[in-house]
Amino acid sequence: MNLHPTDLRRVSVFQNATDDDLSLLLNRGILRSIEEGEFFFFQGDPAKYLYILVSGRAKLMQSSAAGQQVNLRTINEWQMFGALGAVREKEVTYPATAQALESSSALAIESVFLHEMMQTRPYLSFDLMQLMTGYIQEMQSRYRELATEKVERRIARSLLRLTAQMGVKNAQGHIELAFTRQDLAEMSGTTLYTVSRTLSEWERLGLVQTGRERVVLSNPHGIVQIAEELDESR
Amino acid sequence: MDRKPPQLHTSVYETLNNWPKTAGVFQAFKTACIGCYLARFCSLQDVADTYHIQPKEWMEEMGKAIQDSNLLIRSER
Numbered sequence: 001m002n003l004h005p006t007d008l009r010r011v012s013v014f015q016n017a018t019d020d021d022l023s024l025l026l027n028r029g030i031l032r033s034i035e036e037g038e039f040f041f042f043q044g045d046p047a048k049y050l051y052i053l054v055s056g057r058a059k060l061m062q063s064s065a066a067g068q069q070v071n072l073r074t075i076n077e078w079q080m081f082g083a084l085g086a087v088r089e090k091e092v093t094y095p096a097t098a099q100a101l102e103s104s105s106a107l108a109i110e111s112v113f114l115h116e117m118m119q120t121r122p123y124l125s126f127d128l129m130q131l132m133t134g135y136i137q138e139m140q141s142r143y144r145e146l147a148t149e150k151v152e153r154r155i156a157r158s159l160l161r162l163t164a165q166m167g168v169k170n171a172q173g174h175i176e177l178a179f180t181r182q183d184l185a186e187m188s189g190t191t192l193y194t195v196s197r198t199l200s201e202w203e204r205l206g207l208v209q210t211g212r213e214r215v216v217l218s219n220p221h222g223i224v225q226i227a228e229e230l231d232e233s234r
Numbered sequence: 235m236d237r238k239p240p241q242l243h244t245s246v247y248e249t250l251n252n253w254p255k256t257a258g259v260f261q262a263f264k265t266a267c268i269g270c271y272l273a274r275f276c277s278l279q280d281v282a283d284t285y286h287i288q289p290k291e292w293m294e295e296m297g298k299a300i301q302d303s304n305l306l307i308r309s310e311r
Contacts, residue, residue, distance in 0.1 A: 160271035167275065175275050220272050221284045230266055 001031060001054065001105060008107075010078040011052050013131055016123040024117075029107040040082070040098040040106055047085030047092045049108040053077055056104025057166070059183070060096040071186035072096055073138075074165055074179075080131065085111030086118070087128065146189045155198050156227035158187040163217065175217040239300055240278060242289060247273040249296070255303035259295045263287055 005022035008014045014022060031054070034040065040051055043062060053075050060072040060081060075081050075098070085092050118124045138161075145154050162184070167177045185195040199215070202208045207222040208215050217223060224230065240249045240256070246267045249256050260267045265285055267273060278296070282289045 164271040164274070169275060175272070220275065224266060224270060224272060227271075228266055 001033075003029075003031070003054065003107070007054075007078075008052070011080055013080050013083075013124065013127045016127060017121075021117070021121065025109060025114075026107070028113050029109045031105055032108050033103070033105040034100050036100055036102050036104075038100050040100070040108075041094050043095060043097045044093050047082060047088075047094045047111055050083040050086050050111050050114060051081050051098065051106040051108050053079055053081065054105045054107055057101040058098050058104055058106070059101055060098055061186070062096045069186060070189075071183050073135075074101070074162070074183075076166060083111070083114070083128065083131075086114035087132075142187075151188065151190050151194055152198055153227060153229065154188040154190065155184065155195060156223050158184055159215070159217075159223055160227050162187070163220075167217075170216070175220055176214060177217075178214045180213050240293075240296060242279040242282070242293065243277050245274060246270070246276045246278065246281060249278060253296075253300045253303065255299045256296050259292075259299050262295070263292070 003026060005019060005026045008022045008025055009017065014025070017025075029052075030049075032040065032051075040058065041047075041049075055077060057077075058075040058081070060075060061069050062072055063069050081098060082094055084095065114124070118128070141157075145157055149157075162179055163175055163177055166179075167175045170176045181195045181199065182192055185192045188195065199208060199210050202223075203210055205222070207217070207219045207226075209218055210216075237252055240253065246260075250260070250268065250273065257268055260281075263285060265281055267276070267281060270276075276284075278292065279289065281287070282292050
């Protein structure tokens with residue numbers, strides 16, 4: 001795969017970078033390609049590299065001591081992940097595992113290198129802060145949903161969040177997205193059984209059409225009504 | 235230079251991004267479009283269909299909101 005330094009400007013953290021800085025980053029990067037189901041890094045590994053997904057799709061997940069897994073987020077092309085090591089001063093480990101959802105390639109850059117660049121380039125710190133505050137806001141919303149909302153509403157919100165991240169319009173003009181029910185269960189803090197039961201009910205109501213590892217939103221507004229508890233009878 | 239105004243096929247995301255003043259129109263018609271995860275996927279036509287809004291009236295109100303904001307920008311120059 002041939003990468004050009006300006007390709008890196010598609011990464012939100014590098015959107016304001018100079019061409020020279022992008023060349024510097026690309027020259028220090030190592031391209032790693034892995035197959036579906038393989039891992040870029042594991043939770044607890046030393047966070048020596050940060051990654052930029054160049055092609056494919058990956059997920060970040062965290063495991064509890066008892067072995068239960070939670071999906072934190074899906075990583076799409078040109079998103080940065082595993083950058084904790086570039087920010088923290090002391091030796092740090094990855095808080096999550098990164099697994100490829102399909103054949104994927106990512107550019108690995110030494111955390112310490114970005115850390116050094118940040119000392120003299122305020123734009124890097126600002127743009128990284130933008131990324132981090134976005135994550136924090138998302139996590140706060142998810143925490144609030146877990147603590148206060150009914151499961152059907154949580155599933156609807158997770159589905160909409162996934163749609164915003166990776167939905168595509170198909171030839172019929174319907175929004176389609178690929179994910180597993182297990183992913184949706186982990187994102188919504190519920191069980192596979194509950195997700196399956198809820199999706200079947202929504203299918204019966206004509207809100208979605210489900211297939212193997214994919215969902216078509218036949219009535220997207222219906223899902224919004226559930227997620228936001230909209231009362232439009234006014 | 236003024237942008238070409240939004241059409242029925244323009245997405246909600248584009249409309250709100252390019253003409254922020256139209257937010258008031260989305261609110262006046264009691265839609266839930268502002269801040270919606272699906273703003274990128276829905277066109278103004280989709281919104282009109284969903285909320286049973288007359289497309290002509292919908293686009294006229296959009297046009298008025300945009301014109302008002304253009305006038306405001308010109309008067310500030």
